[in-house]
Amino acid sequence: MEFDKITVPEEGEPVEVVDADTSEFEVPDTPIIPILYGDGIGTDVGPAAQQVLDAAAQATGRDIAWMRMYAGESAREKYGENLPEDTVEAIRTFRIAFKGPLTTPVGSGFRSLNVALRQRLDTYANVRPTYHLDGVPSPVSNPEQMDMVTFRENTEDVYAGIEWEHDSDEVEEVREFVEKEMGFDDTIHDGPVGIGVKPITEFGTKRLVRRAIDYALEHDRDSVTLVHKGNIMKFTEGQFRDWGYEVAEEEYGDEVITEDTLWEERDGEQPDDAVVVNDRIADNMLQQVLTRTDQYDVLATMNLNGDYISDACGAQIGGLGIAPGANFGDALCLAEPVHGSAPKYAGQDKVNPTAMILSGVIMLEYMGWDDAAELARDAVEATISSKMVTYDLHRQIEGGEKLKTSEFADEIVENIETLA
Numbered sequence: 422m423e424f425d426k427i428t429v430p431e432e433g434e435p436v437e438v439v440d441a442d443t444s445e446f447e448v449p450d451t452p453i454i455p456i457l458y459g460d461g462i463g464t465d466v467g468p469a470a471q472q473v474l475d476a477a478a479q480a481t482g483r484d485i486a487w488m489r490m491y492a493g494e495s496a497r498e499k500y501g502e503n504l505p506e507d508t509v510e511a512i513r514t515f516r517i518a519f520k521g522p523l524t525t526p527v528g529s530g531f532r533s534l535n536v537a538l539r540q541r542l543d544t545y546a547n548v549r550p551t552y553h554l555d556g557v558p559s560p561v562s563n564p565e566q567m568d569m570v571t572f573r574e575n576t577e578d579v580y581a582g583i584e585w586e587h588d589s590d591e592v593e594e595v596r597e598f599v600e601k602e603m604g605f606d607d608t609i610h611d612g613p614v615g616i617g618v619k620p621i622t623e624f625g626t627k628r629l630v631r632r633a634i635d636y637a638l639e640h641d642r643d644s645v646t647l648v649h650k651g652n653i654m655k656f657t658e659g660q661f662r663d664w665g666y667e668v669a670e671e672e673y674g675d676e677v678i679t680e681d682t683l684w685e686e687r688d689g690e691q692p693d694d695a696v697v698v699n700d701r702i703a704d705n706m707l708q709q710v711l712t713r714t715d716q717y718d719v720l721a722t723m724n725l726n727g728d729y730i731s732d733a734c735g736a737q738i739g740g741l742g743i744a745p746g747a748n749f750g751d752a753l754c755l756a757e758p759v760h761g762s763a764p765k766y767a768g769q770d771k772v773n774p775t776a777m778i779l780s781g782v783i784m785l786e787y788m789g790w791d792d793a794a795e796l797a798r799d800a801v802e803a804t805i806s807s808k809m810v811t812y813d814l815h816r817q818i819e820g821g822e823k824l825k826t827s828e829f830a831d832e833i834v835e836n837i838e839t840l841a
């Protein structure tokens with residue numbers, strides 16, 4: 422294993438893929454895990470999360486050999502480019518990796534490094550579990566009802582990056598094609614226009630929905646909801662729903678049942694032993710996550726809907742300082758928090774590292790280290806319940822103690838030692 426500017430730690434071993442189709446791994450007691458702190462607050466939350474995950478691993482008789490890699494600002498300094506091949510190759514080689522946020526300036530022709538990473542690694546499922554930890558302030562009355570996992574398709578939709586700038590030769594060529602060749606001659610207003618393309622493929626849809634159903638079956642969940650705007654975008658979002666149902670009906674036998682069949686054949690009664698697949702229109706779903714929170718379980722949706730819905734769910738369980746996530750490909754996991762690089766707080770040792778820590782918890786679960794994952798999660802919960810919190814939660818908790826990022830991590834580590 423040769424990298425240009427990445428040093429492979431001598432003390433660890435790589436995880437080994439046993440079966441790429443089922444993402445089965447052989448994880449050594451000291452796996453090498455690539456870590457990218459990222460931009461802005463990444464250098465605050467990254468080391469804090471590392472410290473907590475180290476403590477959880479050590480308390481359960483293991484260790485993690487971290488391997489630093491670089492993208493964004495740190496890569497510009499080290500390599501003179503934003504996303505070095507070294508970094509992509511390190512994740513491909515070591516298969517399970519951890520990253521903080523990367524900055525993408527709006528406009529400016531600067532392509533999102535996150536989108537580029539997802540496309541290059543083909544991490545097609547962005548998974549965002551939203552569950553409530555005791556003691557976390559919430560804008561809703563019963564936040565404990567929120568326990569959903571959003572599977573967001575990560576490589577397609579309007580995020581695919583197929584778009585053209587107004588007044589460019591390309592955009593005028595596309596406009597002409599759409600108007601003259603495709604017959605939409607009265608649809609686009611005159612004057613400057615930006616145009617983007619929304620690809621939704623059968624391949625992309627089915628592998629995402631398969632992953633969501635597999636998760637629901639493995640984790641004893643009741644339902645998978647396909648979320649779409651198929652009433653308006655029939656051939657993209659509507660087709661996502663139809664292909665989603667096709668997977669459910671054709672690939673899972675009795676293990677999966679559609680909502681229609683449930684009503685036609687079972688009078689709406691949920692079977693104990695099967696996952697129900699249903700679908701909801703995205704705008705309605707944004708209401709349902711608030712009004713009928715406990716009725717939903719696993720959501721499967723396209724890129725843009727998934728971005729909105731998972732943030733809306735995240736608001737109910739404490740917001741961006743809390744909400745974790747991970748990107749999955751075939752036998753590949755890149756865990757990362759939902760939040761961005763919050764540049765105004767960078768380097769202040771101020772922000773909440775919980776989202777980054779809980780993203781690490783997803784990674785530990787994927788490694789099969791369920792005991793370490795549970796310990797880390799419980800220790801975070803114990804710390805917040807005792808009202809020792811960072812600024813974001815402190816402003817909502819009466820009588821709370823405001824801690825810095827690093828002090829909060831120290832408290833969690835102490836709780837790990839007590840709980841272990």
Ligand code: NAP
Nearest residue numbers: 522523524525526535741742759760761762763772773813
């Ligand atoms: P953001 O960085 O997520 O920050 C928005 C606000 O969320 C912050 O001002 C803060 O709110 C709160 N917040 C975020 N992380 C927090 C934490 N760990 N603890 C406590 N509060 C936290 O969103 P943004 O300002 O829209 O985006 C900044 C940059 O990040 C952009 O370049 C964007 O493209 C990028 N981004 C990257 C990723 C990624 O790498 N996956 C994801 C999203 C955005 P208050 O000020 O109200 O306390």
